[in-house]
Amino acid sequence: MRILYAILACVLVVCIVIATSVGPAGIGWNHTLSALLRAIPGVESLLAEHLAPVTPAQSGLILGVRLPRVILAALTGAGLSIAGAVMQGVFANSLAEPGVTGVSAGAAVGAVFVIVFGGVCLPPWFLTLTAFLGALAATVAVQLLAGIRGSHGATLLLVGIAINALLGAVVSATIANADSSDKAQGAMFWLNGDLSAASWRDVSVMVIPLIFGSLLLLFLSPELNLLTLGDAQATSTGVNTQLMRHLLLGLAALVTAAAVSVTGIISFVGLVVPHICRLLFGANHRRILPLSLLVGAIFLVLADLVARLLLHPVVLQTGTVTAFIGAPVLLYLVARRAR
Template identity: 60%
Template structure:
């Protein structure tokens, strides 16, 4: 009696052109983000404008923002709610510059963080790694302690901006003398951060008054309490221009994902492109830090989370990171304003409270994978 072999299971024939489930899931997630990101940004901004010690409802806030369109909307039958002059002043003069400044600073830090993580091929790199934050902080502390910051309203952000750019220029020039590789840039940046940190400590220890030292500490922790339209005007142009330039360099950023040798084989000049990317990242970071002080974790956490969810393609990673970073800082500032009312926390304190646990989780996840 001959034993018959059990029938083999029929092979599942893959459909031509069918994509794996993870790839389809990621494409769907990207599409949802592209469609939902503008709505999320607008909702976050309107919510932040509405909540505070003197709250206004969302519809009234929208009516205040849409005031120039009241007549055209009325002509087509859309009536906006009425509001008083006090509510209009609260939204337009006090809250809107602070919220918009928080968004563009968060977006700039996230964009710079995404660039740093790609250029150095290190997912835990952050914007201050090349000395930009320390340079701004050192210049600002010297201005505050010497009393020069009060000579003009724009003096402190201008000098902080120039200090940040000077620090990055020093790192790039010194690293270029030694070959300009990524590791050299990192080491020079670490050394400069340590040196400038010592200068900051020595300057604050010799502050003429405790008020000067307290003002310096306040700036170092990052804060948007005194944000106004002038601060927004100082920061917005370099941030917008630098961000547009970074978005234009997305193909070069994607080539860095291949490694320097393979990227060089495509014809790009690695050294010059690296310095250009780092210079633009420093520009947007310096513009943000100059008006907000040193705000940590936004440039580290936002692009890292987006990369985990959407992958490393900078066509998606860079713009989405900017949106996430902007929303994150607006929400952090909202918490800072309202959590312990009437006491106002510093925005940098809230980002540290929120960002540090996320960073620890990312490190543990990275360790578990290895």
């Protein structure tokens, strides 16, 4: 498996270089790679003779505009995929996904409120912060309400569905009462998920909670394997099933909240990617979680590239492309499961 991880990591790096190279202002991959290497301290002095020349304008476009968007896509795809893999394991349901615990709906409420009712004096980061806090609040509510009735995955799933429905109604009512069509359109644009305005500020906001949560989830993959065997089996090995289930879902929600608070709601990544990894490589979460992380990053980088290029000069939203790809795959998986 280590060889497979190394291959996927190399594929991810290649995809990042290609995605950073492509755009309306054509820049060769060699110039892109040169700009990326020059940005690493000490590399330029070592490889100066072998690096292609890069103008300040090219360097600014690559490092200041394209690279943050591509890095944000990779981080978001990785986070949503590993969160989806964890939720599918906890709920013992291969069709579970990150939004099922209300985290995406909570982020949507926070963001839509700021877009519709916020003033122009609010700083740009306030929307991201509000979406993140809304996502965490929804997660806490689901965990507390589920804890009242018990710790079973079915209880958490049902409470998450109810919270999603409630918050979805709040979002719809908020958009319907927007005092201008521009605000309503802005809210709908955010809800569809997009990376077009990505910046290094966005990356800095989400990178720490996303990486922290993902690393902890990788560390807890053996406990997740035990949970999938059943509560009795897990308890016999000394695992506190109630605490572990809430901890895993809380970390998965943290990762999801970090991603969607910046990008908006990008659907199907956390559903399709871990499901395919499970079909190809089995149900061992020691393998599924890192594979989902890498494949998810590759998938969203390529999906965002398609969003930029498919109907150029018209730019599709990244969430629209993932829905176009994910919906048919989901229908196929459901049909295959029914057979």
